[in-house]
Amino acid sequence: MEKDETLNKESKKSPVTKKKVVRKSSKARLALLNQYREHAIDNEIEIVQSNQCGCFFCRHVFDARDVQDWMDGEHGVTALCPECGMDAVIGDASGIEIDKPLMKEMNLAFYGETYMKDNPEAARTYCIRYIDGKIAHKAKSEALFLHYLSILEQEGDANASLALGEFYRLGGDFVGQDLNLALSHFEMPALSAHPHALCAAGAIRLEKMDDPSDTSLAFEYFAKASALGSMEASYYIADCYLHGYFVKSDPNIAVRILENAYDTLSRRFAIERNGWFEFPEVAYRLGLCYQKGLGVKQDEEWALRFFLHADLAMRIRQNFLGQDHESKMAEDLAKRITAIALSHNLSHNEIVYDADTFEDSVAEMGESLEERTIENVSFDPDGNELSFDMVCPSPCLITDIGNLSAAFITGPITWHLKDVASYKISSENKFTNISGDYDSGFKFFYTNDDGDDVTVFEIYFARDPSNVEVTDKK
Ligand SMILES: [Zn+2]
Incomplete structure (x- = not known):
């Protein structure tokens, strides 16, 4: 009964081909519902021109102005239901008269048990949209x-x-x-x-x-x-x-x-x-x-x-x-x-870019898939402090145990390493790897096309600062 009532309400201006009221067969009816359903896709213009809309997923009937969310479709933009978030919205500008019985009928036709079993893709789409948070989490939608x-x-x-x-x-x-x-x-x-x-x-x-x-x-x-x-x-x-x-x-x-x-x-x-x-x-x-x-x-x-x-x-x-x-x-x-x-008398502080932190971090920042560079190398004989910038395309994991800090740092990192006994820098400044430790010194290198490691920067420390020797090939 419901179905015939729905048909009676179809408006005369409808561009949807409609045979007069009489339900010939469920097959013909389904073909008509399929035509209606096409109005749920790429329907931005139609929805904007509509007064009333309905969702044949959650069967909600609402004011067209309530539609706020849209999804990019194959050939245009598709309205999403303000109630459930599904792309199952049709508007009355399509000529279809929107009411609850029609929504129910379409719901059973396109989202009913049999339909879902025959069309698992539709069930999957709903589940993915639910997990992605695109469908409002309500008791009914969770069920x-x-x-x-x-x-x-x-x-x-x-x-x-x-x-x-x-x-x-x-x-x-x-x-x-x-x-x-x-x-x-x-x-x-x-x-x-x-x-x-x-x-x-x-x-x-x-x-x-x-x-x-x-x-x-x-x-x-x-x-x-x-x-x-x-x-x-x-x-x-x-x-x-x-x-x-x-x-x-x-x-x-x-x-x-x-x-x-x-x-x-x-x-x-x-x-x-x-x-x-x-x-x-x-x-x-x-x-x-x-x-x-x-x-x-x-x-x-x-x-x-x-x-x-x-x-x-x-x-x-x-x-x-x-x-x-x-x-x-x-x-x-x-x-x-x-x-x-x-x-151990430690407290949480900002990361300090000194030799301790460098040593704490070398294991994680030592190897990279990307090319990094050393820039602005300078040496201050007072305290034998070597300063340089490490420029990395991606954030580096830096660990400063003494200051209870570990973080991914973006952008150039300026290091200030004290008690440097000697350092060597080659004419090249690119590197992908760092190895070593405080006692044996650090090496910055990359592997060339022949598979050989090419060292571009070396730093050695001494407890005895008088033992200082500097080599700069630049
Ligand atoms: Zn809905």
């Missing part, structure tokens, strides 16, 4: 999101299982956390070789420690993820060795695993500004081992370095995962940094 993900999961869509697992692991805006449900999604066959899903399933099983069968599977999952090259698995396996979860407790093995992961991740983090998901976890655990002397000689300075890196990386991760995700680790990190700072 639809979960429903569509289930449809996709039934089709064997691994990403849908992963999204469902993540959703129930953290909880949504309206539906709460449910670790058992999360686990069932992470353990779907489609994800059996997905490193992150394996780690997530293992971590949930570890959390449910009271059942011993849960933990044995956890270790298996981590081992499999690690074999698949997962960095995330490395800190879970280290946890198992640290705490004796399903393996004999062995902190030495744990530290070895963490140090290997740290080497890879710190480079990835500093050079590619990537790896922010795993890096804080690895740096934090390594800091703990060095602070407590677990599996390694206790060393608070190294512990502090790892904690500062964990803290910086965690702040970057917060931008992606949100504040809540980090609260426990953030709190513990702050406590540990403060404790070490107190016992």
Whole structure:
């Protein structure tokens, strides 16, 4: 009945071809609805000329002036629904009379259960738009999101299982956390070789420690993820060795695993500004081992370095995962940094670009994919201070342990290195690598086309400032 009523309301000026009222067959009706639907795409002009609009996704009918968001389409601009954010808006300037029954009919035709099953792309589009925050998060839209993900999961869509697992692991805006449900999604066959899903399933099983069968599977999952090259698995396996979860407790093995992961991740983090998901976890655990002397000689300075890196990386991760995700680790990190700072009389200050900071930072800023230059080299015999600018196209990770600071620094960095015994600078000033330390001196170099390292700048320090010799080839 509804359908016929809708047809009766069609306006006479409609450019949409409409046969008089009578519903010939559902096929003809569907063809007409399909024509209506074309008015939802590239419809900027039509929407601007309309008084009333309707959304056949959420069935909302509203004033055309409420449309605020637009999306670039293939041939023009497409209106987004002010209520739900979907690109399913048609306006009455199209000649279609907009009302709730029509929206309902179109909704069932184009977003109904059968339609979604036959057109998984439409369900996927909705889910992606929901995750990207382009659809208002309301109880109804969240329920639809979960429903569509289930449809996709039934089709064997691994990403849908992963999204469902993540959703129930953290909880949504309206539906709460449910670790058992999360686990069932992470353990779907489609994800059996997905490193992150394996780690997530293992971590949930570890959390449910009271059942011993849960933990044995956890270790298996981590081992499999690690074999698949997962960095995330490395800190879970280290946890198992640290705490004796399903393996004999062995902190030495744990530290070895963490140090290997740290080497890879710190480079990835500093050079590619990537790896922010795993890096804080690895740096934090390594800091703990060095602070407590677990599996390694206790060393608070190294512990502090790892904690500062964990803290910086965690702040970057917060931008992606949100504040809540980090609260426990953030709190513990702050406590540990403060404790070490107190016992060594350190306080948080701006980074000072001196020889200590240079040495603290050389491991991360040492290697770059880009060409960098040294400029404005000058030497002041008072205090044998060598100053120069390091010009880097991308931000450099600089660590100043003494001032409890680690940060990515953009733009030229002006260094002031004291107690320099000698330095050599060649006619070239470009470099990609720095190696060395305070005791043996620093070398700036690049690798030429023949694969040879060409040193362009060398700096040597002396406790005895009378031992000064300067070579400047410029
Ligand atoms: Zn809508």
